[in-house]
Amino acid sequence: MPGQLEHVNYTVRDAVQTAKWLCELFDWQIRWQGPSLNDGHTVHVGSKSHYVALYNHGTPAPSQEDNYATIGGLNHIAVTVDDLDDTEQRVKAMGFTPQNHADYEPGRRFYFHDHDGIEYEVVQYD
Structure with a gap:
């Protein structure tokens, strides 16, 4: 069986609020949420087999780069x-x-x- 993408983890300003509108828009469910790295908070939202991990840490800095022009963006x-x-x-x-x-x-x-x-x-x- 080929590898399958399980999740993507990215930083947002407010993981709970982002999870809320993602659930409403895409009919997703919250799979897990709780404390995470560096005193942050993470919410896993999606389906049974795929999800996004939304991470927020206090006051994350906004992106300063054009993601399409940044390696790893x-x-x-x-x-x-x-x-x-x-x-x-x-x-x-x-x-x-x-x-x-x-x-x-x-x-x-x-x-x-x-x-x-x-x-x-x-x-x-x-």
Whole structure:
């Protein structure tokens, strides 16, 4: 069996708040949460087999670099959905701005940035 991606861990301003809107938007569940490295707090949110680990530490410094121009930078996180149009409406209702819409083989997609400037790609495959 080939390796499978289990989770991605990234730093946010408020792990609890980010987990809340991710659960609402993608119908995810909180898998675990608690204290973590350097007196921080982590929330694992996602499905039974895949999740994102959201980490916050007191007052993390905002990114000073363009992630696409930085080795090791987080460019975006992609999530697949069954109904792209419905998800886009929910993204808008949460106050985020969908952008960079594209139809491509084999599906459709758009992107948005969250409150922390993290870019998400939302994809629906045909």
